[in-house]
Amino acid sequence: MTAIDPDTLSSEARRARLFTRINKADAWFKVFGLAWMTPILKAASGDNPKAQASEIWRLLGVPLLAILLFLGAWSALAPTVQTSLGAIPGPSQVWEQAVGLHEDAVRERAKEDAFYDRQDKRNADLIAEGRMDDVKERVYTGKPTYYAQIWTSIKTVFFGFLIASFIAIPLGIMAGLSPTANAAINPLIQIFKPVSPLAWLPIVTMIVSAVYATNDGMFSKSFLVSAITVTLCSLWPTLINTALGVSSIDKDLVSVSKVLKMSTYAKITKLVLPSALPLIFTGLRLSLGVGWMVLIAAEMLAQNPGLGKFVWDEFQNGSSQSLAKIMVAVFTIGIIGFLLDRVMYALQSMFTFSENR
Amino acid sequence: MMNTFKWLLASTALCATPAMAEMLDLEKDELKFGFIKLTDMAPLAVAYEQGYFEEEGLFVTLEAQANWKVLLDGVIDGQLDGAHMLAGQPIAATIGYGTQAHIITPFSMDLNGNAITVSNDIWEQMKPNVPLMDDGRPQHPISAAALAPVIESYRDRGEPFNMGMVFPVSTHNYEIRYWLAAGGLEPGYYSPDDVSGQIGAEVYLSVTPPPQMPSTMEAGTIFGYSVGEPWNQQAVFKGIGVPVITDYDMWKNNPEKVFGITAEFAEENPNTTIALTKALIRAAIWLDENDNANREEAVEILSRSEYVGADAEVIANSMTGSFEFEKGDVRPAPDFNTFFRHNATYPFYSDAIWYLTQMRRWGQIAEPQTDEWFVETAKDVYRPDIYLEAARLLVDEGMADEADFPWDSDGFKAPTPAEDIIDGIAYDGRAPNAYLESLPIGLKGTQTIVGNQIQD
Numbered sequence: 001m002t003a004i005d006p007d008t009l010s011s012e013a014r015r016a017r018l019f020t021r022i023n024k025a026d027a028w029f030k031v032f033g034l035a036w037m038t039p040i041l042k043a044a045s046g047d048n049p050k051a052q053a054s055e056i057w058r059l060l061g062v063p064l065l066a067i068l069l070f071l072g073a074w075s076a077l078a079p080t081v082q083t084s085l086g087a088i089p090g091p092s093q094v095w096e097q098a099v100g101l102h103e104d105a106v107r108e109r110a111k112e113d114a115f116y117d118r119q120d121k122r123n124a125d126l127i128a129e130g131r132m133d134d135v136k137e138r139v140y141t142g143k144p145t146y147y148a149q150i151w152t153s154i155k156t157v158f159f160g161f162l163i164a165s166f167i168a169i170p171l172g173i174m175a176g177l178s179p180t181a182n183a184a185i186n187p188l189i190q191i192f193k194p195v196s197p198l199a200w201l202p203i204v205t206m207i208v209s210a211v212y213a214t215n216d217g218m219f220s221k222s223f224l225v226s227a228i229t230v231t232l233c234s235l236w237p238t239l240i241n242t243a244l245g246v247s248s249i250d251k252d253l254v255s256v257s258k259v260l261k262m263s264t265y266a267k268i269t270k271l272v273l274p275s276a277l278p279l280i281f282t283g284l285r286l287s288l289g290v291g292w293m294v295l296i297a298a299e300m301l302a303q304n305p306g307l308g309k310f311v312w313d314e315f316q317n318g319s320s321q322s323l324a325k326i327m328v329a330v331f332t333i334g335i336i337g338f339l340l341d342r343v344m345y346a347l348q349s350m351f352t353f354s355e356n357r
Numbered sequence: 358m359m360n361t362f363k364w365l366l367a368s369t370a371l372c373a374t375p376a377m378a379e380m381l382d383l384e385k386d387e388l389k390f391g392f393i394k395l396t397d398m399a400p401l402a403v404a405y406e407q408g409y410f411e412e413e414g415l416f417v418t419l420e421a422q423a424n425w426k427v428l429l430d431g432v433i434d435g436q437l438d439g440a441h442m443l444a445g446q447p448i449a450a451t452i453g454y455g456t457q458a459h460i461i462t463p464f465s466m467d468l469n470g471n472a473i474t475v476s477n478d479i480w481e482q483m484k485p486n487v488p489l490m491d492d493g494r495p496q497h498p499i500s501a502a503a504l505a506p507v508i509e510s511y512r513d514r515g516e517p518f519n520m521g522m523v524f525p526v527s528t529h530n531y532e533i534r535y536w537l538a539a540g541g542l543e544p545g546y547y548s549p550d551d552v553s554g555q556i557g558a559e560v561y562l563s564v565t566p567p568p569q570m571p572s573t574m575e576a577g578t579i580f581g582y583s584v585g586e587p588w589n590q591q592a593v594f595k596g597i598g599v600p601v602i603t604d605y606d607m608w609k610n611n612p613e614k615v616f617g618i619t620a621e622f623a624e625e626n627p628n629t630t631i632a633l634t635k636a637l638i639r640a641a642i643w644l645d646e647n648d649n650a651n652r653e654e655a656v657e658i659l660s661r662s663e664y665v666g667a668d669a670e671v672i673a674n675s676m677t678g679s680f681e682f683e684k685g686d687v688r689p690a691p692d693f694n695t696f697f698r699h700n701a702t703y704p705f706y707s708d709a710i711w712y713l714t715q716m717r718r719w720g721q722i723a724e725p726q727t728d729e730w731f732v733e734t735a736k737d738v739y740r741p742d743i744y745l746e747a748a749r750l751l752v753d754e755g756m757a758d759e760a761d762f763p764w765d766s767d768g769f770k771a772p773t774p775a776e777d778i779i780d781g782i783a784y785d786g787r788a789p790n791a792y793l794e795s796l797p798i799g800l801k802g803t804q805t806i807v808g809n810q811i812q813d
Contacts, residue, residue, distance in 0.1 A: 317666025
């Protein structure tokens with residue numbers, strides 16, 4: 001913004017400009033799920049408080065009230081169900097465990113630091129004794145913290161999702177452009193789409209164990225197994241939506257490409273992708289959602305590191321805190337799933353040209 | 358700390374850090390060990406948390422496994438370097454029952470530690486058949502004969518009587534079979550074409566992973582189970598079942614878990630094998646020293662979610678010298694978990710032979726075998742030589758007491774006397790076939806299972 005002499009502008013114009021800015025920002029607030037910011041900003045800058053108040057109520061008040069009602073119902077009903085691990089934990093116990101998990105992570109970090117201190121001391125002693133060959137740098141071998149588990153899961157899901165996208169988008173474009181290819185791919189989609197990740201898992205495990213025989217490669221076997229399972233299950237939404245998006249391109253555009261005698265490559269990059277992009281992104285969003293859901297199940301069954309394993313381990317522990325810890329994991333999974341979806345939505349808004357922007 | 362102090366007194370070498378003076382030349386120092394969430398994995402957790410692995414120059418990752426099969430496969434295909442195993446696993450793998458792989462045992466992890474639990478409902482039906490003591494509490498050990506009428510009533514109603522155990526070659530499977538057979542009940546046979554182990558059974562045994570035992574019993578799929586701790590005490594705490602007998606009452610000081618590694622690993626990494634055995638022996642000493650003085654601390658370690666993860670009070674129940682049967686019926690059980698006393702860690706051939714006799718007894722070993730075969734197989738799997746080498750180094754370093762190890766043993770324990778065993782049948786590891794002959798129920802001599810009949 002260039003500085004403008006306030007005297008040359010009436011306050012009216014200033015307000016109008018402020019509102020255009022707020023409206024511009026509104027588009028982004030919507031993307032990040034912060035739509036309730038707009039009426040607050042508008043009200044703050046003095047725009048019809050009454051109308052804004054009802055907006056604020058709709059966008060912020062109602063959701064907050066619903067959450068509060070849910071928490072109230074939960075804390076009232078939870079203690080009435082007695083399981084063999086004690087009563088079902090209410091919100092306060094779950095919060096307690098969330099704090100406990102954080103403290104665990106802090107403790108584990110302290111242990112890790114102590115490990116490295118001991119290692120440094122050992123190595124310093126060795127160097128002092130002139131035994132340079134015996135100096136070793138080793139990675140800490142303690143348990144992964146809760147945050148590390150979350151990070152592992154996120155890495156895995158993105159890895160699997162990227163592989164899936166690299167396979168699905170080209171295939172989808174092929175299927176969308178050529179009815180023959182579509183006829184070939186379609187039955188496979190129909191058959192494999194409904195298969196549960198738990199059915200893929202043993203097959204994937206066996207194949208990865210056989211093919212990826214080294215134990216010191218770039219990826220650990222468990223990581224690959226989880227990621228490939230995610231790939232197999234999250235392929236389909238992207239594939240189907242891409243094919244649909246590509247096949248429903250405006251016919252006039254296709255005619256234009258024929259008149260201009262475009263090469264296939266140019267046609268795909270200049271015409272097909274831009275006009276199919278919104279649907280491709282819809283597919284990607286769905287895929288990532290499916291992938292995240294599948295990953296937790298795969299980790300649970302295969303005992304691969306990540307949130308799924310955390311849940312299963314806690315279930316196996318069967319301590320009086322287990323249920324609350326599992327609930328912490330449930331909320332974590334839900335919140336991360338929501339954030340992943342938002343990230344995809346933000347990307348979609350950046351890359352696609354919709355009517356309103 | 359104490360150990361280091363002792364070592365300083367004992368050592369003549371002057372060196373900055375005592376643990377490094379005797380460091381073996383390790384072939385591999387980053388190791389991953391698997392375990393199942395049971396209290397008898399304690400030596401592994403203690404060796405890690407007390408820094409014994411690190412003092413031997415080993416960087417160990419401990420990883421909980423989903424079940425025994427996953428764990429064994431992990432060791433065989435090299436994802437795990439070693440694991441806390443059921444004593445039957447290395448033996449079965451070596452003779453090719455299930456997965457074929459040569460696995461050896463340089464270190465036996467503990468004695469006792471299991472129990473058999475039945476659901477509240479079954480206990481109510483059993484209780485009238487159990488003799489009572491003067492104070493009105495049931496008289497222990499309870500024989501499976503008390504269960505016979507209950508099973509009878511199920512059979513009359515045409516319902517199968519199901520019980521759970523943790524693995525076909527697990528101690529728990531052999532123990533529950535031993536207990537049932539001692540009470541005159543048929544636990545069923547295995548044959549080469551039918552590995553369900555339910556041929557001719559009156560009680561149908563099936564596999565359930567230990568941590569899921571209580572929930573499976575609660576769901577009514579099984580009416581009882583044989584499992585290690587904390588899953589028997591857990592049933593008492595949750596109020597869903599009653600332990601009826603501990604394995605100590607069934608067979609005093611019977612061997613339980615072992616530490617298994619592949620023979621290949623031991624050949625390629627001899628020093629690493631000795632180093633890890635040293636760390637485990639030190640952990641076992643720590644667990645039992647000064648009359649279990651460290652058990653409270655051990656319970657705290659085990660209750661962490663990365664190890665066993667059950668509530669500390671549940672684990673403490675059996676680890677600290679008592680065992681609760683019915684709610685409130687707490688009885689002393691000082692040797693319920695024994696990690697070092699009575700040479701618990703020495704891999705005796707006679708222990709391996711007992712497992713082999715039970716495999717033969719129930720048809721997992723389908724063909725008759727000579728006594729020599731039993732001994733040879735035991736020597737293939739159990740490696741007291743590695744154990745003693747590690748123990749010798751520890752004694753030299755002042756970390757262990759010369760008197761605690763059976764240096765001159767030929768690998769056979771003195772025969773277990775009849776009074777130490779619930780059915781009063783003595784066991785001598787030197788005469789496996791004669792022992793099989795002396796058991797009333799089970800295959801013996803040249804008997805084999807054909808179809809679903811025993812053929813002589």
